[in-house]
Each structure stands twice: as structure tokens, then as C-alpha cells.
Amino acid sequence: MDKAQCACGSLEVRSSQPPQLTAICHCLACQKRTGAPFSANAFYSVDCVTISGPSTAYVRTADSGRKVRMHFCQICGSTVYWRAEASPSVIGIAVGAFADPSFPAPTLSVFEETKHGWVQLDETVVHFQGLPTGQ
Structure with missing residues (x-):
């Protein structure tokens, strides 16, 4: 079972299944949310996830x-998970919240139109300037 949590441990998300997708996002909103040049994100079916602890949205x-x-x-301010209206059956969880260096590597990179020029990703990652076609 995968377990993600905030810096202080008050907010926790557990998944009974592996992620459906792990991706890097370079959009400006993710850069602002993380304070980093990109976000690393794991996406799960909401049916396999349990959330415990208080959060603010x-x-x-x-x-x-x-x-x-x-x-x-609400205590330490760490963003742990998110839900998008566009994908109501999916929950996104910040890969860093798992604090697991062996977590599955990303398979795709999106919104590279705003990627920092010094960020280098290898050829095993599929690259998109925006969202993948059909999204």
C-alpha cells in the first residue's frame, strides 16, 4: 500500500493499488503550487484511495x-493531493509526499512550453508541449 503524507504527518493519503500514471507537469500553476520548476504527480483511481486528517482546499x-x-x-501547508473537475474519477497525489526514492519514474512530461530550459529528461519520458491530444 502506497502512503503519502504532508511534512508534519497530519494529512495522509493511502492507496491500495499502484498509480495509473506518473507524470511531470511544467505548467505555471504547478510551478507556483510547488515552488519548484515542475511538479511530479501520481494519479490514482479515487476508488482505491483513503484520506485521513484535516485539509484545507x-x-x-x-x-x-x-x-x-x-x-x-492546515498545520504545515504541504499540498498532498488534488481533484480536477475534468477527471472526477481520478485523484492526483504529489510524488514528493510519498518520500520514497524508489517511487515509479514518470512516463510523460506535460506543458513543456513553459519548461525551464535547464531541466533535462531522458528519452524514456514522452514529451508534450501542452496536454496530450484528446485530454
Whole structure:
């Protein structure tokens, strides 16, 4: 079972299944959310996830016009997970919240149109300037 949690351990997310997808996002919203040049994200079916501990949600409007609800710890401020209106059956969890160096590597990289030029990814990652076609 995968376990992600905030820095202080008050907010925890557990999954009974492996992620459906692990991806890197270079969009400006993710850069601002993480304070880093990109975010590393694991996506799970909501049916296999349990959440414990209090969170506060920040709701932002994505470029698509749909809402993204990002949940962060009320004590330490770590963003642990998010839900997007565009994908109601999926929950995104910050890979860093797992604190596991052996966590599965990302398979794709999105919004590379705003990727920092010094970020280098190997050829095993599929690259997209925006979202993959059909998203």
C-alpha cells in the first residue's frame, strides 16, 4: 500500500493499488503550487484511495475553465493531493509526499512550453508541449 503524507504527518493519503500514471507537469500553476520548476504527480483511481486528517482546499480555475481543488495540510501547508473537475474519477497525489526514492519514474512530461530550459529528461519520458491530444 502506497502512503503519502504532508511534512508534519497530519494529512495522509493511502492507496491500495499502484498509480495509473506518473507524470511531470511544467505548467505555471504547478510551478507556483510547488515552488519548484515542475511538479511530479501520481494519479490514482479515487476508488482505491483513503484520506485521513484535516485539509484545507484551494480551488483554482484551470486554463480549460474547469476547477481544480488542491488539498493542503492546515498545520504545515504541504499540498498532498488534488481533484480536477475534468477527471472526477481520478485523484492526483504529489510524488514528493510519498518520500520514497524508489517511487515509479514518470512516463510523460506535460506543458513543456513553459519548461525551464535547464531541466533535462531522458528519452524514456514522452514529451508534450501542452496536454496530450484528446485530454
